[in-house]
Amino acid sequence: MRYNGLLPSFPKELRFFIATFVFVLSVGYFTGLLFIQETESTTPAGIEENYLGNEDDEDAEEMKFKKGNREMLTIVHTHILSMSLIFFLLGGLVWLTKAPKKLKLFLTIEPFLSIILTFGGIYLMWSGIDWFRYIVVFSGILMTITYTGSAILVLWQCMFPKTFKISGISSR
Structure with missing residues (x-):
């Protein structure tokens, strides 16, 4: 089955649908990053404080307590499930783009x-x-880089399909 470069050959309406989905998905993804920034969990020390608390720090502006076992399991469970679905859907679209196979493999496996x-x-x-x-911190940054790369690749090929079309496959 030939799938490399199939996305740009989709009808305009289907490409618009896919681009809209990826755009809205990206709004949700980057809103999550804003939340992380708001909780000051963008540094190793901030992550540790967010999950382990800061009760011993008398100079802390905001008191944070260590998260409980149920709360941690809920956070881990919901994030692993939802992020897996996000990257599965986006990865499926990446495989339909026209790009080198090694790049697609990296963009679709690394996030998991x-x-x-x-x-x-x-x-x-x-x-x-x-x-x-x-x-x-390192894996979170890498995940965001691969998400951004994948989203840009899909959006670009949805918006500018003529640049990427494979001969023999035509748009309907």
Whole structure:
């Protein structure tokens, strides 16, 4: 089955539908990043404070308490499930774009590794392995880079299909 470059050959209405989906998905994804920034969880120390609390810090502007076991399991569970679906759907669209196979493989497999490292790392850090906070930051950044790259690739090929069409496949 020939799927490389199939996305640009889709009818205009279908490409518009896909582009709208990826745009709205991106609004949701980047809103989540704004939330992370709001909780000051963009640094290793901020991540640790967000999940382990800061009750011992008398100079803290805002008191934070260590998250409970049920809350941690809920956070990890919901994020792994929802992020997996997000990257599965976006990855399926990436495979329909015209791009090198190795790039597509990276953009579609890496996020799943980052999901496990980020949210598994948060849980392990919370469990007492505090050096995982660095893994969480690194994997979170890598996940965001791959999300952004995938979204741009899909949106670009939806908006400018003539640049990417494969001969023999035509738009209807």
